[in-house]
């Protein structure tokens with residue numbers, strides 16, 4: 001293996017080191033605007049910087065957070081004391097990551113389905129992000145469950161783009177997180193979620209193979225196999241954990257460096273409980289951890305927004321607590337009592 005590939009493998013392993021996971025704070029401009037306005041904060045560049053630098057300066061965050069995914073604006077920003085966000089992270093032992101996709105857009109010819117764009121010029125953008133200090137990247141595809149969807153065309157188009165992105169990342173010495181999110185929205189049952197997730201992952205790993213992507217230097221960011229959010233009889237944690245593990249064992253090669261989950265609209269403790277239940281199920285071929293956005297940030301954001309200066313420390317403590325709870329879940333060592 002060349003030095004460059006060895007470095008990729010080392011970084012990927014560090015991202016899923018025992019008891020550690022990833023903080024997803026890469027909301028694009030439209031999403032962060034929604035999140036901030038929901039808690040009564042205007043989405044200005046200064047407010048976005050203050051909120052995100054508050055999270056990244058949380059004392060001890062690096063104990064349970066291996067890396068954080070940033071948006072383009074954030075990787076170029078400095079905190080109000082002049083320290084760059086990347087410096088803040090490096091001091092805390094948190095690897096800087098960057099979202100490089102340009103969003104999920106309507107898939108022509110397939111109503112209600114999306115394909116993620118952003119491959120044009122990606123080689124040059126990755127070279128710049130590597131210069132800025134990014135060690136890993138993320139690309140998210142969105143798969144919707146509905147009447148007669150997803151189509152084969154949607155799964156294949158997204159898998160192809162994910163694999164092209166992953167190959168370009170590795171060429172640049174950056175570890176790719178490949179994220180094919182099967183949305184929870186809808187009233188579908190657990191079996192449907194299983195079938196769609198399995199087909200999505202099989203299409204993805206076939207493309208990663210075709211395009212010479214090194215799995216040992218790749219992290220999968222997966223959605224759990226879970227009942228639709230509107231389903232009448234939603235599956236409990238044991239069922240979700242069993243179905244998710246079964247699906248992953250069927251579709252994800254053991255060589256993959258690690259699997260981290262997105263929370264996808266699950267409650268904070270629900271997302272922790274699901275991860276913990278899976279890790280309690282015994283030996284698995286890959287580390288299973290978290291890369292939560294909302295399930296790590298929700299309470300922290302609410303507290304910070306109520307009084308950004310006065311509540312800063314309290315907001316950080318809330319984030320540190322959720323990171324610790326999920327770190328325990330990544331080891332299968334969490335219990336409700338730990339929530340305090």
Ligand code: 5MM
Pocket residue numbers: 024025026027028029030031032103140181261262263264265291292293294295
């Ligand atoms: C933090 O949100 C990420 C960026 O979303 P947009 O590009 O839509 O603004 C998102 O990709 C996130 O990393 C994943 O969906 C996981 O977040 P959740 O909240 O589902 O854990």
